[in-house]
Amino acid sequence: MKANIKAISYYLPEAVLSNDLINQEFPEWEIEKISSKTGINSRHISADNEFSSDMAVKAAEKLFAEHNIDRSTIDYLLFCTQSPDYFLPTTACIIQDKLGLNTSIGALDFNLGCSGFVYGLSLAKGLIAGEMAKNILLITAETYSKFIHPKDKSNKTIFGDAAAATLITAEKGFCSIGNFIFGTDGRGAENLIVKQGGMRFPVSSENEDIVDEFGNVRNDKNLYMNGAEIFNFTGEFVPKLIFSILEKSNLTKEDIDLFIFHQANKYMLNHLRKKIKIPEEKFFIAMEGCGNTVSSTIPIALYEAQKQRRLTASKNLILAGFGVGYSWAACNLII
Template sequence: MKLRFQGKRITGLLSVVPRHEQSFVEDMKLFNFPEARSRKLMEVMGYDRHRLVEEGVCVSDLAVAGLQHLFESGKLAREEIDALILVTQTPDYPMPPTSNVIQGRLELKQDLFCMDINQGCAGFIVGLMQAFLLLEQPAIGKVVLINADVISRKTSPKDRNSYPLIGDAAAITVVERDPEAGVIHANIKMDGMRREALMIPAGGMRLPHSEQTALLEDVGDNNLRAQDHLRMDGSAVFNFVQVEIPPMVEGLLEQGGMDIDAVDWFLFHQPNRFMLQKLADKIGIPHAKMPMNVVEKYGNSSGVTIPMAIVENLRGPLLAQRFQVCLAGFGVGLTWGSMLMELGELGFCDMIEI
């Protein structure tokens, strides 16, 4: 599906990461696997360290801390917010919506549109699309998009296929109308037939949590996880990315009438360095134009990785300059989407630890 937006832009970005940092060397102690092979995995995939929440920390805690920082620093006024969109796969509760929890904890106005969206790796793209659509309403002048996940709490520490790359984080993106903003081109696709490539089997109504679903099982090669934990078919995900993402990005560039040279930065979801390198090579994107350093520093925080890549690599330049950027998210669902837009001259672009 091809989409087109105009007169909207991102005006601020904040990343929120837990202070607790854990190294891959520490992770190795949890695995029943030869250390030499683990270190080889570390080198190839780009693992180094990741940020993990402490026990009991939830998505609303990260979001509230980030918004309070913006309120207290004068970068955002609470009464300005007309819509609050939360994109997460790890809500505080099955009900009520976590966006309402955030609104209540911060005592934001009642005349506020709150929405939870259950999306993951493409969640930043999906969230921006929803924010742009809400800004078509005259009553809505400023949308706060929150991407946040605490996936580490749903990942087995004894599963080396998933645990070393998982990170917890949140991102807060302010989106507003701007009559001088250029055209934003976007596309989105979904394929639920391949939903089992990335999923947490238990915990919903189809398979409720129980003592049985919490039991650790050897799922092969001494990897231990329960049905309550994240399950990832690495080969299926890798093949999906290599097959589906290049034509999506190429189609987006054609849609926008641009070639690779006209794009300053390709800011993609960060599954791991190896996958991004292969993807860049297949599309023909110079590695220097595609940051690949998020997973090795913070871990894969699902829909947060795109704004994390922006803040980590461009926080200084984006305060004063504008760049032509291509954003792309792909993963759980399966869902894949991309966006071509101008980004820059932001009111804030920063990262905080909590």
């Protein structure tokens, strides 16, 4: 039984952090420098009382309204987040209740970041292939801004908050989901991490701020990213990932009409594009107005590609997610 993507919608919080505002706070961080290096002009920031479940619900409600979807047909909910409302209960259960979905559905959280959307597609395809569900609501939502130290200009520049809702169904959609390749290397775990907050390192009131060589301030309850190591990781593993999914799908680069990668930052994406030798016209970037929204970057980019009619002349697409974990995954879509 085929699994198809039928519809996507996304939600961005109301508050906007522009490059101009970042420059006002950090005058040494020039607006043009931020834009040219990251490809980001602004990012949306969740309100103090706005959390992942709130954004997930708003994204799902947009999906239902924009695409005339009957919520009573949803029979499974997958929720990808690394910033859940609580340790327990499962945030997916809260979302089920807030959306008024049937109590007969399955619902679960899974904790993945930049590769999460592709992993979610694989879970949805498996549920459909196993005839356990027919209409799966896959939601990605992150509030990474709540992990970032106010004086950490580097991470504030890159990350934005967002949620995306995708309907995967056994019925006809705008594309079908093909093959998958996965990868994991936990040796890189400490290069992108929020160290405190779990059971191993509970949040402490005795945190000492650390200032790095670039003037970024953070402590162990904040998001830490070793940008150089993350860059090296992507340069080593992402090209292999792309060639592996092409081989598994019996495709060549020339067969692919559009590549959509996790929208990390413009500099990294262009480096990967050149390394893999992907023509610029076949490489889609959509992060200028929202930044790196972690697990929501790929569905947002896919939505924008469809909106810009980049999919109408396409036949084969490649999606690739990679980052925190380390975790990576790719799949091919057939229009």
